[in-house]
Amino acid sequence: MSDLQSKPAAEQNAATTRKPDKYIWAIYIGLCVISVIELYSASSFEVRSNNVFMPLIRHAILLGLGAIVVYTVSRINYRWCIVFTPFFICLSVLLAGYVLVAGEIINGARRSLTIMGFMIQPAEFLKLSAVLVISLCMTRFGGNNSNRGIIYSGAAVLLFSGLLFFQGLTNTVLLMSISLSMMIICGIPWKKLGILILVYGLFGIMGVGVKLYGESVRKSAAETVSMEQRGDGRFSTWQSRLNDFMEKDTVAMWDKPINGDNAQRMYSLMAQANGNIIGVMPGNSRETSRLPLAYSDFIYSIVVEEFGFIGGFLLLLVYLSLLARAGNIASRCKRSYPALLVIGMAVFIVFQALIHMAIVVGVSPISGQPLPLISKGGSSIMITSLAFGIMLSVSRFAARNNKSKEIKAEGELLPEELKAENPAQLHD
Numbered sequence: 001m002s003d004l005q006s007k008p009a010a011e012q013n014a015a016t017t018r019k020p021d022k023y024i025w026a027i028y029i030g031l032c033v034i035s036v037i038e039l040y041s042a043s044s045f046e047v048r049s050n051n052v053f054m055p056l057i058r059h060a061i062l063l064g065l066g067a068i069v070v071y072t073v074s075r076i077n078y079r080w081c082i083v084f085t086p087f088f089i090c091l092s093v094l095l096a097g098y099v100l101v102a103g104e105i106i107n108g109a110r111r112s113l114t115i116m117g118f119m120i121q122p123a124e125f126l127k128l129s130a131v132l133v134i135s136l137c138m139t140r141f142g143g144n145n146s147n148r149g150i151i152y153s154g155a156a157v158l159l160f161s162g163l164l165f166f167q168g169l170t171n172t173v174l175l176m177s178i179s180l181s182m183m184i185i186c187g188i189p190w191k192k193l194g195i196l197i198l199v200y201g202l203f204g205i206m207g208v209g210v211k212l213y214g215e216s217v218r219k220s221a222a223e224t225v226s227m228e229q230r231g232d233g234r235f236s237t238w239q240s241r242l243n244d245f246m247e248k249d250t251v252a253m254w255d256k257p258i259n260g261d262n263a264q265r266m267y268s269l270m271a272q273a274n275g276n277i278i279g280v281m282p283g284n285s286r287e288t289s290r291l292p293l294a295y296s297d298f299i300y301s302i303v304v305e306e307f308g309f310i311g312g313f314l315l316l317l318v319y320l321s322l323l324a325r326a327g328n329i330a331s332r333c334k335r336s337y338p339a340l341l342v343i344g345m346a347v348f349i350v351f352q353a354l355i356h357m358a359i360v361v362g363v364s365p366i367s368g369q370p371l372p373l374i375s376k377g378g379s380s381i382m383i384t385s386l387a388f389g390i391m392l393s394v395s396r397f398a399a400r401n402n403k404s405k406e407i408k409a410e411g412e413l414l415p416e417e418l419k420a421e422n423p424a425q426l427h428d
Contacts, residue, residue: 020074021395023325027318028070028388031373032063034303034315039376041285042295042302055295055376062378066385073389077397078338079413081390085132089156092125096163103167111167112379123171124383126160127352130175131182131344131387138186139337140417150188153179154196158203165207170367172207174355176200181347182340185330187423267291268298268360271305272312279308295376297368300360312357319353319372322346329395330422334407335414338398339422345387 036056043055095113099122104112112121134153141148157179164171180200183193258266271287271294274280285305288294294302304312326346333339349372356371358364370380399406411419 018396020392021325021329024322024388024391024395027322027325028067028373028385030318032067035063035374036060037282038299038303038306038374039295041283041306042288042299043376059376062381063373066373066381069382069385070389070392073386074392074396076393077413078341078390078393079397081132081341082136082415082418085129085136088125089129089133092122092129093159093163095120096122096126096160096167098122100163100166118378121377121379123164123167124379126164127171127175127178127348128345128383128387130157130160130178131341131348134179134182135337135340135344136418138182138340139335139420147192149186150183150192150196153183154199158199161200161203162207170355170359170369172204174351174369177351178344178348181351182344185343185347186340263290264292264298265362265366268301269362271301272361275305275308275312277308277310279304279306279311282306293368296370297356297375298360299371299375300357303374304360316353316357319350323350326391329391329398332400333394333422334399335410335418336420336422337414337418338394342391342394342398345391349384349387 036059039059040056099111099113102113104114104119111123112119114120133156137152137156138149141152157175161172161175164175180193180197183196267287267290271285271291274286280286283306285302287305288302291298291301300312300315303315307314323346326342330339330343333342352369353372355364356369356375359367359369370377372384373381397410399410
């Protein structure tokens with residue numbers, strides 16, 4: 001910890017090297033603008049008799065707070081993530097543990113808690129924690145083809161997944177996908193990657209087995225009616241959604257009456273069909289007043305309805321461009337730790353966006369997953385903003401491979417065990 005004590009001269013030297021990446025800033029601002037436009041359209045279902053502008057005002061305030069987080073974090077040297085990581089992980093685990101036993105029930109599962117009127121979903125905290133811990137462990141223990149970094153990272157992901165498993169299967173899959181992607185980026189051998197995938201698979205099978213056993217015990221005790229009220233009936237929900245997704249007869253699907261079980265899927269598909277190629281333009285959505293969760297889990301369908309296939313495809317490219325830009329920055333970092341931080345944060349954001357889009361267009365079974373920065377949600381906006389801030393900090397402070405003065409200054413700031421060179425660096 002002594003290596004992380006203040007070194008103002010070296011840090012000031014590093015701070016004067018460059019400004020935060022303008023492309024990442026542009027992507028962040030662009031997503032915020034799209035968010036304001038689309039949330040105004042998508043809030044019809046939520047407004048009811050309230051002030052029509054109130055949801056938009058609340059969302060704009062959250063985006064403003066998020067922008068403050070991005071700006072503040074972008075001006076702090078990324079090295080402070082080393083100190084920040086253990087505290088953030090402890091906070092995430094404590095929040096997730098509390099929600100697991102006493103959280104508020106949303107759609108049959110305990111997912112959140114409310115503090116001072118602010119709803120917190122620990123799932124978002126755990127996703128960011130996974131990136132932070134993998135970046136730290138793979139840099140500190142992953143050298144010389146060591147297994148320690150993989151073991152420590154995998155153990156942390158399994159812990160986080162255990163806390164998330166009964167809150168939502170999609171979040172668990174997303175968490176594991178992020179970790180596997182970062183392992184691939186770290187260059188671990190395919191044999192070890194296969195073993196890690198096998199371990200994750202066995203963990204998933206065990207979790208499903210425990211859940212099945214728990215539900216069978218409750219059913220035999222005639223407690224089925226109260227399962228959903230307590231948030232214990234998620235397996236039946238997963239099974240129903242998978243069966244619905246596997247139904248390939250689209251004619252039969254459209255012949256079914258719209259009810260509480262298929263309303264999200266049906267109205268979402270109607271919205272996308274109504275958008276056609278160029279869309280109906282902002283504010284003219286037809287399905288937003290009927291589509292449940294149009295402002296959060298299904299907001300991409302409103303984007304496609306109002307901006308058409310072209311607009312939906314361009315939004316996809318915006319997210320993918322963030323991943324490409326982060327990869328460009330990571331490839332020029334001299335050291336491994338900042339490279340993993342910036343690419344890990346981008347993977348976290350982009351994977352979540354891709355899963356949201358896959359769910360909305362019908363490529364994946366229905367599940368709750370916000371579209372980063374665009375969907376309504378306090379926790380998601382703040383955590384995504386924190387991730388953007390860390391990426392911008394890396395773009396500003398991380399030494400480039402051909403800048404000797406930057407490399408020297410960075411070496412004075414980082415502890416010895418985190419000075420490993422980036423094996424994937426490209427030379428300018």
